[in-house]
Amino acid sequence: MLITLGNSPSAAETAAWHAVVVAAHDLDLPASVPEPSITETVGKLRVPSTGGRSVHMATTAPDGSYTGVASLMLFTEPANRHRAFLNALVVRPDARRHGVGAALWAAVRDELSSAGRGSVATVLEVGGAGEAFVDSLGFTNVLPLGWYVQRVRRALEEIPPPLLPAGLRFADWTGAVPDAYAASFALAHEAMNDAPAGELAEGADRWDAERVRAAARVIEERGGVIHTSVVLDAAHGDAVVAYTEVVLRDPADTRALQYDTVVVPDSRGHGLGRAVKRHLLDGLCELRPGVREITTTVADENTGMLAVNESLGYRRERAAGVFQLKL
Numbered sequence: 001m002l003i004t005l006g007n008s009p010s011a012a013e014t015a016a017w018h019a020v021v022v023a024a025h026d027l028d029l030p031a032s033v034p035e036p037s038i039t040e041t042v043g044k045l046r047v048p049s050t051g052g053r054s055v056h057m058a059t060t061a062p063d064g065s066y067t068g069v070a071s072l073m074l075f076t077e078p079a080n081r082h083r084a085f086l087n088a089l090v091v092r093p094d095a096r097r098h099g100v101g102a103a104l105w106a107a108v109r110d111e112l113s114s115a116g117r118g119s120v121a122t123v124l125e126v127g128g129a130g131e132a133f134v135d136s137l138g139f140t141n142v143l144p145l146g147w148y149v150q151r152v153r154r155a156l157e158e159i160p161p162p163l164l165p166a167g168l169r170f171a172d173w174t175g176a177v178p179d180a181y182a183a184s185f186a187l188a189h190e191a192m193n194d195a196p197a198g199e200l201a202e203g204a205d206r207w208d209a210e211r212v213r214a215a216a217r218v219i220e221e222r223g224g225v226i227h228t229s230v231v232l233d234a235a236h237g238d239a240v241v242a243y244t245e246v247v248l249r250d251p252a253d254t255r256a257l258q259y260d261t262v263v264v265p266d267s268r269g270h271g272l273g274r275a276v277k278r279h280l281l282d283g284l285c286e287l288r289p290g291v292r293e294i295t296t297t298v299a300d301e302n303t304g305m306l307a308v309n310e311s312l313g314y315r316r317e318r319a320a321g322v323f324q325l326k327l
Helices: 011-028 038-046 100-114 129-137 152-158 179-194 209-221 272-287 303-311
Strands: 002-004 052-060 066-075 083-091 119-125 140-151 168-174 225-233 239-248 255-263 293-299 315-326
Touching: 002 100, 011 038, 011 052, 011 066, 011 083, 052 100, 066 100, 083 100, 119 129, 129 315, 140 152, 152 272, 168 272, 179 209, 179 225, 179 239, 179 255, 209 225, 225 272, 239 272, 255 272, 272 303, 293 303
Parallel strands: 083 119, 255 293
Antiparallel strands: 002 052, 052 066, 066 083, 119 315, 140 293, 140 315, 168 225, 225 239, 239 255
């Protein structure tokens, strides 16, 4: 039987969902990749992302356990209302090859059709069961990328603290952006719009102070933590000219997730991306000493960020891609 979860799933529903994603994780991903915590699962199911409407579905077994789960986000921003993102379509290993994935996909496809979506994308490991499944549906890998991992202690020991040119300084915060930097931080976010996107059919995001605050609140409401480091330019009223963000989806995580790293166009070519990423490590080590690694995805065509990350000790862990289907 296929069910749609409400906005506030019960503890039993959440536990059943978590059992599926953990079982699939243990089979499909390398042992070096930590399992998702129950905190992460609860947060994703109960707190929607900014800029989208979430739909969570599951197939159930006679004993009440879930055999598969699917999570779809329908973008609500004007530039991307033609799109959706499939956050998960996961089948429990012992239930595979019994039509569970097909049933979930049929339900997802119905949601896409009723919402009038023209494309849907998802991120998957290359060479895994997920890629084989979406290949059969007509998805294509429109943005090859890789997962990379940095060892925090090694980077701190081997890479000296950065020095900034005169007139520039670092600032740091945890959670939502302070009011003094909110407007220029939002403008800096828009510089992500020129990041490599392959053939992904996405519109340009528009950011303002409220949206960057809302994005941070979602992470915190889901039980996580976001740490941000920025470079400020005194000559332009302490405008944010570079920033980087690291997220722990659960404060107990030992592997953090690198979010955006951005340098605004007029300030590129001066090593600020590398500098702000190295600077963040000092604060992260002090605030979250249990974090041993940082992981991130980088598009294969993003040679600039690949070079920056390599100089900071990131090493490729596994291949992945953004897979897209035009409906």
